[in-house]
Amino acid sequence: MYPAAFDYHAPKNVKEALGLLGKLKDDAKILAGGHSLIPMMKLRLAQPKHLIDLGKVPGLSGIKADGKALVIGAMTTHWEVESSSAVKSKLPVLAEVASVIGDPAVRNKGTIGGSLAHADPAADWPAAMIALGAEMVCEGPKGKRKVGVDQWFLGLMATALKEREILVQVRVPLLPAGSGAAYMKFPHPASRFAVVGACAALTLDKQGVCSKAGVGVTGAGTRAVRAKGVEAALVGKRLDAATIEAAAQKAADGVDVQADLQGSVEYKSHLCRVFAKRAITEAVRRAGA
Amino acid sequence: MxxxxxxxxxxxxxxxxxxxxxxxxxGQYVDDVKLPGMTYAAFVRSQHAHAKIRRIDASAALKHPGVVAVFTGKDMTGVNSLPCGWDLRKEKNIPGVVQDLAMVPHMPLMSDAARHVGDPVAVVIADSQAAAVDAADKVKVDWEPLPSVTATDKAARAGAPQIHTSAPGNVAFKWEIGDRSATDAAFKGAAVTVKKRILNQRLVANAMEPRACIARFDTATGELTLWVTSQNPHVHRLLMCAFVLGIPEHKVRVIAPDVGGGFGSKIFLYNEEVVCSWASRQLKRPVRWTATRREAYLTDAHGRDHVTDAELALGKDGKILGLRVKTTANLGAYLSTFAPAVPTFLYGTLLNGVYTIGAIHCEVTGVFTNTTAVDAYRGAGRPEACYVLERIVEAGARALGMDVAELRKKNFIPRFSGAYQTLVAVSYDSGDYAAAFDKLLQMLDYKKFRAEQAASRKQGRLLGVGFSTYIEACSIAPSKLVGALGAGAGLxxxxxxxxxxxxxxxxxxxxxxxxxxxxxxxxxxxxxxxxxxxxxxxxxxxxxxxxxxxxxxxxxxxxxxxxxxxxxxxxxxxxxxxxxxxxxxxxxxxxxxxxxxxxxxxxxxxxxxxxxxxxxxxxxxxxxxxxxxxxxxxxxxxDPSNFCFPFGAHACVVEVDRDTGTVKILRYVAVDDVGKVINPMIVDGMVHGGIAQGVGQALWEGAVYDEGSGQLVTGSMMDYALPKADMLPLYETDRTVTPTPVNPLGIKGAGETGTIAATPTVVNAVVDALAPLGIDHIEAMPLTSERVWKAIQAAKAKR
CATH class of the missing domain: 3.30.365.10 (Aldehyde oxidase/xanthine dehydrogenase, molybdopterin binding domain)
Structure with missing residues (x-):
């Protein structure tokens, strides 16, 4: 499979990349890990005339904790997240999510920023970003701005990233004490994308009452969404099995579930509920541990 | 060492x-062969499942830098249809023919119409791969789209789009084997009969190395050398020289160097190697082509694709009195090289299985559809036969209320060596079917499992065990015999x-x-x-x-x-x-x-x-x-005097996730008897790989066509679910050894056993797991999570 001809650019810094983007406009695509874009180009589903590779731009990858959040460079690979000791100690659910993305080859090259900017509806990261309330840091000609995750995913492979912007950083808030988070996924048997994935991040007070709940659902619809109904049914309650079951029943509400070979609308909606329940149940268990 | x-x-x-x-x-694969002055071919393929070709305009492609030539079917004068190497016609005295095989034309580049997505209609040859691919996009084909039919059971229905003028109603052939009246009588005398519709879905072979060829015509010697991904280079040469290109065989050398898997799909003569060989003679330059994975999905011969209604008649004591099978086999848009043999002589002749059966009758209708041609895929006909028989036998046991293992034991052909004449033409070489099954039950600890299963069911868990006791015909084959059955070659x-x-x-x-x-x-x-x-x-x-x-x-x-x-x-x-x-x-x-x-x-x-x-x-x-x-x-x-008949017994233990329908394999136990074994490690590897493929068919794999558009929806590895190592259990395998008297080595053959046995084993296990819910059958494979979940919901709704 040969892609259509294109020019390759390897800027040395973000400013240079932004300059190229400004000049080449719609004819250019940003290349991060390349694990979505390159296959699409090989199938000629995407035929950009220019690729702007961020691989040679220093400072775009790495993971730091700043006290309130984990700050993850956009070019950080899934494997770097999966194996990071900072992630494992501060937000282990991110390592859990990373570990079920694709296969080792994909995780070694694919990046968190590439995934979030591409916004594949079946990607794993979006569910976790929603559950944890992440912020995307975008850099454009006029400097940086932050976009909350709830404003990020606009539709099928569409995000709030503007035409001349580059996603440079992801800020994921740390969870307070008494919290637990989990990601549960029904993988596509061929691609291992999420047919349905649900991430729950819960905070329990000392009495075991849920004080804060974040639940994100990916895979089933054209974009990942926050399961607001589920969250509302969890907050303020003791999370026994019956409460979790009742809350999880709302997991497909607001998801524009798409039927395909992996399932009818009915089945995928059901999977949203099953995996939300499993994620919440595990998050509660971890919060108590 | x-x-x-x-x-x-x-x-x-x-x-x-x-x-x-x-x-x-x-390794030296075809794509590793580099020759001076070589050119690259890219094929222009139909995006339609069925469409008339009004006109092909190559002018823009010809202007593309680096393009050497563009050819269409009209340029290939004097070139004949790709041949079908298996004849099913009454005038040839082929046994069982009810309606003669329609020998439909299959030109290397179609000029009149395209009949499946991926059908090649033109070739662009250029100095570089990139130029060839880019220019192929510039060939303009004026299509007149026609209605299409892809579904096996709809091809021969009234009103279905007609695919070939020489095959009215899209029927390729009708064929039968066995004794109809004896079978009818057996059913009249039965204590219990069961009837099930059993679907054996279409599969894509997915050899690791895609097909490739490079043809070099030597103007000095007049010789053509073709490197091609072939499982049988002499057959490729014979078919191409004698039937298609009409060039002398002694002036053609076919080399199949290291070849990365085939599973049958590289037996056949394909359009691309013919076109490259012809083009090399025209251009006097080497012409090469390597399939993309997408092309492999669209053009490598597919496997299976049967719709079967099977009926079993049982006596009160569990004896199998009769088996009646009606199968529609989807051959795709054209006749691939050995296609007619697969759902006939490689299928009907295996329906006796390892059992003594009172009477058997099987009728098969081959149909054309707007899909990729179907031909032999690992097992070829025998997995389909085994699947039908092992599913209907278990359904019969359930209907009778008899344990599935006990029913099998009651019906095994007793140990023999020399000859066991079946009701479906073939005569087995040697067998000890009960011994393999007994060994399997021991390895499995069957009684213990049933006790565990009963306990687990009380906790609401859905655990099941399934078996298949299979036979296959291999060591193919006595030339005189296959000649009498329609083969165009000796074996x-x-x-x-x-x-x-x-x-x-x-x-x-x-x-x-x-x-x-x-x-x-x-x-x-x-x-x-x-x-x-x-x-x-x-x-x-x-x-x-x-x-x-x-x-x-x-x-x-x-x-x-x-x-x-x-x-x-x-x-x-x-x-x-x-x-x-x-x-x-x-x-x-x-x-x-x-x-x-x-x-x-x-x-x-x-x-x-x-x-x-x-x-x-x-x-x-x-x-x-x-x-x-x-x-x-x-x-x-x-030239062997008979086929050899390996056999064995497989068992699988599964658990079904009640919430999602997902099947998990907990154990897989296999006892195979392939006769004597030269290298046990290699045979183990073949068994392991075969089981993986058989499990793949049971649970994940399946070529799916969109009925409206005729598009292959599972046209890539992102959509077509091949088994991966972490989806499979550690196998527990062993062997019994019953040498064949057919050849002096005592070897029966081991390449296909796992594929044949594993599919019914897994499906039987899933059905067993779901039995407490009142489920005794699931019609279609693969048993995707949704399909199993839906069966559970339907069963719940019934209660």
Whole structure:
């Protein structure tokens, strides 16, 4: 499979990349890990005339904790997240999510920023970003701005990233004490994308009452969404099995579930509920541990 | 590994001698062949499932930089249809023909219409791959889209779009086997009958290496050399020369070098190698093509695709009284090389299974659809037969309220060696079916499992066990027999053994290794027979310029048929060696024996000549018998007297996730009987891989066409779910050994057993797991999570 001809650019810094983007406009695509874009180009589903590779731009990858959040460079690979000791100690659910993305080859090259900017509806990261309330840091000609995750995913492979912007950083808030988070996924048997994935991040007070709940659902619809109904049914309650079951029943509400070979609308909606329940149940268990 | 002369290697798990080059990237595949001045072909393919070609405009493509030529079907004058190598016609006295096979035309580049997505209609040839692909996008085809039909059970319905004028109603053939009236009578006398619709879905072979070819026409010699991913280079040459291009066979050399898997899909003659060969003669430059994975999905022959209604009649005691089978087989848009044989003589003849059955009748209708052609895929017909039989037998046991293991035991054909005449033409070679099953039940600890299952069911868990006790026909095949059944070829095998002056041995085999490990197993045979170190033996295959006419590898035939041909040549070598040695030792040839790598006077090791001295004498024949030709090189052709019939018993334990319908395999136990085994490690590998493919069909794989558009929806590895290592359990395997009397090696064949056995085993296990919910059958595979979940919901709704 040969892609259509294109020019390759390897800027040395973000400013240079932004300059190229400004000049080449719609004819250019940003290349991060390349694990979505390159296959699409090989199938000629995407035929950009220019690729702007961020691989040679220093400072775009790495993971730091700043006290309130984990700050993850956009070019950080899934494997770097999966194996990071900072992630494992501060937000282990991110390592859990990373570990079920694709296969080792994909995780070694694919990046968190590439995934979030591409916004594949079946990607794993979006569910976790929603559950944890992440912020995307975008850099454009006029400097940086932050976009909350709830404003990020606009539709099928569409995000709030503007035409001349580059996603440079992801800020994921740390969870307070008494919290637990989990990601549960029904993988596509061929691609291992999420047919349905649900991430729950819960905070329990000392009495075991849920004080804060974040639940994100990916895979089933054209974009990942926050399961607001589920969250509302969890907050303020003791999370026994019956409460979790009742809350999880709302997991497909607001998801524009798409039927395909992996399932009818009915089945995928059901999977949203099953995996939300499993994620919440595990998050509660971890919060108590 | 270093071996010692005389150390017996038959039965030893020595490591594969070919693997170091494969795992270090030093294999020589077709795509590795680079030639001076070569050009690259890119095919223009139909995006429509069915469409008339009004006009093809190549003018823009021809202007594209680097383009050498664009050809359409109209340019290929004098080129004939790709042939179908299996005839099913009454006038040929082919048994069972109810309606003659419609020999529909299949041109290398279609000019009138395209009949499936991916059908090639033009080729662009350029100086670079990129230019060829870019220019192919610029070829404008003026299509008139036509309605299409892809579904097997809808192809022959009234009002279905007509695909070929020469096949009215899209029927390719009708065929039957067995005794209809005896079967009808058996059903009348039955205590219990069951009837099930059983679907065997379409599969894509997915060889690791995509198909590829490179054709070079040598203007100096007038010779054409074709490197091609083939399982049978001589068959490729014969079909291409004699039927399609009409060029003399002695001026064509076909080389199938290292080939990365085939599973049957590389047996057949395809459009692309014909077009590249023809184009190379036109352009007087080498022309190459390597399929993309997308092209592989669209154009490699697919497998299976049956819709079957099966009925079983049982006596009160559980005896199988009758089996009635009606199958519609989807052949795709055209007749692939051996397509008609697969759902007929490789299918109906296996419906007797390992059971004594009162009466059998099977009728098959082959249909054309707007899909990729279907042909032999690992097992070819036999997995379909096994699936029908093993599913209906378990359904019968459930209807009768009898344990599935007990019902099988009641019906096994008793142990025999020599011949067991089935009701469906073939005669089995040897078998001990109960022994394999007993061993399996022991390994599984069947009683213990049933106790655990009962306990787990009380906790709401859905655990199940499934079996298949299978048989297959392999070691393909006696030429006279297959000729009488419609084959356009003989199915013997050739072997030339060349002993070099200094004692090294090169074997030229007509078998073709595309993963099977011939370079190891055949060398084991040679080292044993000649009692020389295996390092002294090379195996050469896959080159019509070097090897005698051979039939290639498929149908688990290499060790049994190809191996026997080698053995015959080795015996001739030893016989000639005895005569040379007798002369050197001044003894009578009858007094010479071959012991520990030397020819010696019987019982007198001191009067001996080593093998190497004899070979040297053969080429430096100074002291040499009169009336004996110099040289030490022998050729043999072995034509088997019968098929061989491997058999075995497989069991699988699964758990179904009630919430999602997802099936998890907890255990997989297999007892196979493939006769004698040259290299147990290689046979284990074949069994493991076969099981993975069979499990893949049961749970994940399936080619799906969109009914409206006729598009192949599962046209990539992102959509078509192949089994991966972490989706499979650790297998527990063992063997029983029942040698075949058919060939002197006692080898039955091992290449397809796992694929045949595993699919019904897994499906039976899932149905067993769901039995407490009142489920006794799931019609369609693969058993995706949704399909199982829906069956659970439907069962719940019924209660």
């Amino acid at each position: 270093a071996t010692v002369a005389g150390e017996r290697l038959f039965g030893k798990a020595i490591k594969r001698r070919e693997d170091p080059r494969f795992i270090t990237g030093r 013997y095998e050739s072997a030339k053994v060349r002993v070099h002056p200094t004692g090294g041995v090169t074997v030229y085999t007509g078998s073709h290794s595309h993963g099977q490990g011939h370079e190891t197993t055949f060398a084991q045979l040679v080292a044993d027979e000649l009692q020389i170190p295996i390092e002294q033996v090379d195996i050469v295959h896959g080159d019509t310029g070097a090897i005698p006419f051979g039939m290639g590898t498929y149908g688990s035939r290499s060790a049994s048929v190809g191996g026997t041909a080698i053995l015959m040549s080795l015996n001739k070598i030893k016989e000639k060696g005895r005569r040379i040695a007798a002369h050197l030792l001044e003894a009578s040839p009858n007094d010479i024996e071959y012991v520990k790598g030397q020819f010696q006077v019987k019982g007198v090791p001191s009067k001996a000549v080593p093998f190497g001295a004899v070979s040297l004498t053969a080429y430096v024949p100074h002291k040499y018998p009169d009336n004996l030709e110099p040289g030490l090189e022998e050729t043999s052709f072995y």
